[in-house]
Amino acid sequence: MNYKTQMEAAKKEIITKEMKVVAEKESIDIEKLRELMACGKVVIPANINHTSLSPEGIGEGLRTKINVNLGVSGDCIDYENEFDKVKLSLEFGAEAIMDLSNFGKTNTFRKQLIDMSPAMIGTVPMYDAIGYLEKDLLEITAKDFLKVVEAHAAQGVDFMTIHAGINKRAVEAFKKTKRITNIVSRGGSLLFAWMEMTGNENPFYEYYDEVLDILYKYDVTISLGDALRPGSINDSTDAGQISELVELGALTKRAWEKNVQVLVEGPGHMAINEIAANMVLQKRLCHGAPFYVLGPLVTDIAPGYDHITSAIGGAIAASNGADFLCYVTPAEHLRLPNLSDVKEGIIASKIAAHAADIAKGIPGARDIDNKMSDARRRIDWEEMFSYAIDSKKAREYFESTPPAEKHSCSMCGKMCAMRTTNKILNGEKVEFCSDK
Structure with a gap:
């Protein structure tokens, strides 16, 4: 095998077994699929150590995929309940599951999840850093963060959210903006705090090439996190969000140069009339890389019903170019979701994705x-x-x-x-x- 990643294979005009599976699932010409992958417009997140995976493609011309977030927190430590959520997610056809556990030693749960799940598995290493390293935030070094990335990659994680775009330039733009909700990304806020307390540059930005070397080794797709995504409709499309997006565009090209597949993450909270323009802007600034959106939530006053506000925004976003929807549950902003919340979130997101596929004219969607x-x-x-x-x-x-x-x-x-x-x-x- 003279390639390490799906993107490298595509550039070398090699058809992988994962490409064959995706081409059949999507009823797309396999050579067209390969070409889209070679230029970064389609990704197949497929870690070489995730042997139970049923590959899926994300990107231009393909069905809109959905992701389910789950995982334990310090207030809710029940791994059995999280596995029930996994089973439910697979039953309803979620293509991806992100383990966002942020308490204790999560590697056992993650390993079991990777071993049994045909869905893509994603993580946010920043969430796990404190528990994995058993250090407080200020004690963690830049190299420590990379150790967590390597640990997740070696286990078989298919894609990772890495908040590499919130560098010192983006932070300065954020500070000048005077937002209502400031930074609402959990990983982004932790990095911001680390940068402010230490005076150092974002370690994922400063050592980005080393991060990419790790991801290349295991064929992990980098999901470039939007640490400065808007957390309210007031803050959408502001200088902080756009300045980070500009950085993500540059980071996308650097990843492609190292044959690492890229997803780019997006808003957040956003009024309906801004969504379509944001999708065009992201695709332009990030060179057509697949866009992964959380929502967007189209109003801020519906706690308990944010699966609906998210589905409205998600359908509009995907019909205008977003490729990957992160589900939102009725529990958003309120608590860790229970099994019923997860189901409601999945159904709402599946409806949004399917409605968008019809609007985009995806073959066979109707x-x-x-x-x-x-x-x-x-x-x-x-x-x-x-x-x-x-x-x-x-x-x-x-x-x-x-x-x-x-x-x-x-x-x-x-x-x-x-x-x-x-x-x-x-x-x-x-x-x-x-x-x-």
Whole structure:
């Protein structure tokens, strides 16, 4: 094998087994896929040590993928519950799972997750640094941070969020902006604190080439984190966000030069009228690299319903060029999500991704909608349930108030429009009172 990463193989015109799987899943010409990968517009995050992986492609011309965040915190240390979330995520077809555990020794959980998951696995090494190194923030050295990156890569993590763009230049732009919500990225805030306390440059920026060497060794895709993403609609598209995005564009090219695959992360909170322009701006400044968005949440006043505010923003973002959606649950801003929250977040994100794929004209995206519509016309309930994103919930709703007339539902009964039209087109009479 004369390549280390999927990008290197693509540049050398080598077709990998992962490319073959993705081309079949996406019904895309494999040579076109290879070309998109060679120029960085598509990635296949596939760590050489993640042997249970079912590869997925992220980027231009492919289906919009979704990511599920999970992991323990200091207030909720229940690994069994987190594995239940993993199983649920896989059941509903999430293509990626990020382990954001930030308490204790997380390597055992992460290893088990990588061993059993066909979905891509992502992490944020910055979250794990304090627990892994057993040092307080001020005691951690720049080289220490790289040790955590190496540990995650060696375990088999497919993509890592690395907040390399929040360098001293970006921090100065942030400070001048006078935001309402300042820095809302957990990893970004920790790096900002470390930089301010030590007076040093961001270690992931200062030693970026060494970070890339580690990622290249294991074929880990770098997900360039947006430490200065807006945490409120007031702060969106400000100098802090854009200055960091400019840095991420330069870092993208440097990663490609070392044959490391790149995702670029994006906002955040953002009013609807700014989303499309932000997608165009990101693609332009970051040279067409796949865009990974958290939301964006289109209003700040819906705690408990932020899976909905996120799905609205996510659908608009993806239909305008975003390639990868990070789910948001109803628990966002409130608590660690439980199993029910995770399900609601996944469903909302899947709806957003699918709606965007229809809008983008992804080949075959409409097929299942057309099948559902045909089953509705024929009033075939079992077939309708089989096409539903959440077939169990659809069935439970239908059966909770069963109709007297089986070829209808309890909403319209015999006055069902489908039933009426079908009877007339079949040459039958429409009668409502004959059974009285």
